[in-house]
Amino acid sequence: MASVSRVEGLPARPRAHRFLKHEALTGYAMISPALFLLAVLLAYPFALAVYISLTDRLLGEPGKLIWLQNFFKLLQDPLFRQTVWNSFVYTVTTVTLKLTLGLLLALLLNQEFPCRNLVRGAILLPWIVPTSLSVLTWLWMFDSLFSVVNYVLLGLGVISKKIPWLGNPFWAMASVIIVNTWRGLPFFAASLLAGLMTIPRELYEAAQSDGAKALACFWFITLPLLRPVIAVVVLFSTIWTFADFQIVYILTHGGPLNATQIFATMAYDVALAAGRIGEGSAISLFLFPALLAVIIGLLHYLRREE
């Protein structure tokens, strides 16, 4: 109590001023370690990425500035064009699948049933476990000779002959899409479930007493109220999927015939396997416009929510 009265006795302005200055100094001191780290290991490498992409640097050779030639060369390269196309197919298909199935799963998990928490936890498992290790399991499940997926589907009579999962271009793309959906579905389901739980029950009760059917409730209450969560989840997943690496790297390594080559795997092959660092850097930078679009989209949504 003594200290409070002493504070009150002081003239207000100078103290407030001193306090604010002190507060600002404390603030800078507290953010400086994080700022330093991000400047050295994030901002600087990014600037470096832009610079390297403008050179013809090779592994072990510094190279010289060739300006935009890497980019022009890439845009004319049929392999790169295929990579762009593959990346779009991969991203659009998996995000659509994850959103549709995720919404369905969230609606199911939002209902009452026995062992609900256990089931909710189990559903999250594919998202928690190291992707490289679970994708290895999928590689084994898609094995050309011992595929257990074919074994089960044949046994159930769903298919009449073996599917060449990783063996032909169409099924290889289907395989990476299935595995990406498997891995990303929990994130969609959990986030959408969290969104569903915030929708007040009274809204549905009111609608039902006015004679609304389940489908109408979903269309006119659930979907509109879930829109912000859907937007955020879709934007996050878009950039993650677009920049994905390990699922394709382990499952198909971009093959067969580059049918599943996407930006990150091609950048890795060109920069580190073939040693063309400049060109590889340019490929990686093609992810930047997508990142920028996602950031703008997210900021737009977050602003609107505020």
Place this chain on the structure above:
Amino acid sequence: MRHRLPRMLKRMLGLYLPLAAFLFFALFPFYWMTISAFKPNRELYNLQAKRLWIQEPTLEQFHELFRKTTAWQWLWNSFFVSGLAAFISLALGILAGYALARLRFPGAEGFGLATFITYLVPTTLLFIPLAGVVQRLGLSNTIWSLVATYPTFLVPFCTWMLIAYFKSIPRDMEECAMIDGCSRVGALVRIVLPVAIPGIIFSGMFSFTLSWNEFVYALTFVSDTTHKTMSVAVPTELIRGDAYFWGELMAASLLGSVPVALLYSFFMDYFVSGLTAGALKG
């Protein structure tokens, strides 16, 4: 009675059946990983055997794995890197998160926005130049390259998560402490941190998991067998050319998956509440 049967049927078709299908899809790969790890080779590669069950369970895949490789070392590397990276990120994230949640200073909003944006930057955008930076720092081919670089995506995550937690703590509590002579840092340590424990645990666990699972940086920066982490060592060291030792691969995958699955099951409540908070705040 006439009313009850269709209702149960409806519940069966509308809830339990699709839920079972989703559970099967989510969990079957783990089931397959587990049973493959405990099968002897003669059963693993026998198309006539009962494939969805183990007839003669054995530990021989694990014995072979430890005899042929340095799997213990990989596990230890994963623990060391993930633990240290999570700890560093948590420390930096607590400081930055608290400053952004509580203190007013010019540039605070810009920095907050910057951390959010950096959280979205994919590792595949930066791995090529970062390999050069790591080399110049003298860290290439050591686990320290990972301890240094993982915080670049963990610090933004921790900061962003913790801002939300710190903001939910009433300001009055620290102000009372500070009026009673506590410094800003004292108030943070004694008043704010104890209340924010759930948020801190969630951020720490999740950072640990993200580091444990990281693949691109670990693949690019480390090439020595003994310095690899589990997530990279298993797919790179156990596959030699065209030879896939599936039993050992699945045994190693199981070993690399169990720690995070256990961690997750112990702290599931924190995970679920943290995920919920994160999803809502976006």
